Amino acid sequence: xxxxxxxxxxxxxxxxxxxxxxxxxxxxxxxxxxxxxxxxxxxxxxxxxxxxxxxxxxxxxxxxxxxxxxxxxxxxxxxxxxxxxxxxxxxxxxxxxxxxxxxxxxxxxxxxxxxxxxxxxxxxxxxxxxxxxxxxxxxxxxxxxxxxxxxxxxxxxxxxxxxxxxxxxxxxxxxxxxxxxxxxxxxxxxxxxxxxxxxxxxxxxxxxxxxxxxxxxxxxxxxxxxxxxxxxxxxxxxxxxxxxxxxxxxxxxxxxxxxxxxxxxxxxxxxxxxxxxxxxxxxxxxxxxxxxxxxxxxxxxxxxxxxxxxxxxxxxxxxxx
Numbered sequence: 001x002x003x004x005x006x007x008x009x010x011x012x013x014x015x016x017x018x019x020x021x022x023x024x025x026x027x028x029x030x031x032x033x034x035x036x037x038x039x040x041x042x043x044x045x046x047x048x049x050x051x052x053x054x055x056x057x058x059x060x061x062x063x064x065x066x067x068x069x070x071x072x073x074x075x076x077x078x079x080x081x082x083x084x085x086x087x088x089x090x091x092x093x094x095x096x097x098x099x100x101x102x103x104x105x106x107x108x109x110x111x112x113x114x115x116x117x118x119x120x121x122x123x124x125x126x127x128x129x130x131x132x133x134x135x136x137x138x139x140x141x142x143x144x145x146x147x148x149x150x151x152x153x154x155x156x157x158x159x160x161x162x163x164x165x166x167x168x169x170x171x172x173x174x175x176x177x178x179x180x181x182x183x184x185x186x187x188x189x190x191x192x193x194x195x196x197x198x199x200x201x202x203x204x205x206x207x208x209x210x211x212x213x214x215x216x217x218x219x220x221x222x223x224x225x226x227x228x229x230x231x232x233x234x235x236x237x238x239x240x241x242x243x244x245x246x247x248x249x250x251x252x253x254x255x256x257x258x259x260x261x262x263x264x265x266x267x268x269x270x271x272x273x274x275x276x277x278x279x280x281x282x283x284x285x286x287x288x289x290x291x292x293x294x295x296x297x298x299x300x301x302x303x304x305x306x307x308x309x310x311x312x313x314x315x316x317x318x319x320x321x
Contacts, residue, residue, distance in 0.1 A: 072103025
């Protein structure tokens with residue numbers, strides 16, 4: 001179908017080979033009309049997640065049939081068209097969508113079931129960065145049964161998932177200790193956590209804080225380091241209340257909960273899908289906030305991935321097509 005006057009061709013980021021960010025290119029695409037139960041989305045923002053760059057790094061194999069590989073799991077945008085069977089969305093509706101296949105694009109087809117309405121109070125970049133990290137945080141809290149009276153240790157408290165973990169645990173009535181770099185203390189305190197610097201001596205520093213909070217009862221690792229997991233099991237005897245979303249090999253050896261898409265991990269599909277509406281509601285009324293560390297144009301996806309791989313971003317990295 002020819003494009004309407006003034007409508008630019010759609011573009012998308014693809015990995016043309018397996019390797020590092022240098023294999024990424026922006027190419028023209030034809031998303032086609034939305035199919036059964038789908039909507040066509042005019043993408044205003046697409047968030048960067050670690051799986052985006054892991055998917056072409058070789059972690060998931062080197063099958064040439066998957067190339068060129070579309071990237072991106074979550075987006076926010078405006079509905080342009082609706083396909084047959086769509087029940088509650090219409091053109092012009094503003095939505096947040098996750099999971100999405102190929103969200104790094106100016107237009108993308110997404111299942112209506114992946115969408116929730118965007119609250120007017122939530123900016124496009126913040127909306128795009130809410131659902132994947134938020135659902136991961138919700139899953140971790142559910143899996144470790146965090147509730148009022150718990151003392152929760154969050155490793156990586158200034159990362160995308162870590163920030164939401166801290167906020168959601170505080171909302172549940174828990175006290176939170178969160179690790180971060182030496183210069184992140186004020187930021188972690190603003191989120192409601194007691195800050196502790198990671199690095200050598202971590203276990204001793206957490207034990208000093210326990211004199212004020214009481215013993216740590218839950219530990220969630222978002223950093224994926226051996227240090228984080230070793231400290232967690234030293235502090236929490238019940239391994240069912242220790243979880244990792246990143247350190248799968250060491251976590252498996254220690255017998256803690258593995259959460260997410262790693263080998264042997266619990267995907268938590270039902271919990272994560274149910275989290276969509278809850279997260280949007282909490283973000284809409286200001287109970288939680290998504291911190292966008294940096295935004296990039298679509299053409300700078302490789303730079304965004306280099307920053308993500310470096311692991312020092314305090315918050316979400318977001319592409320703005």
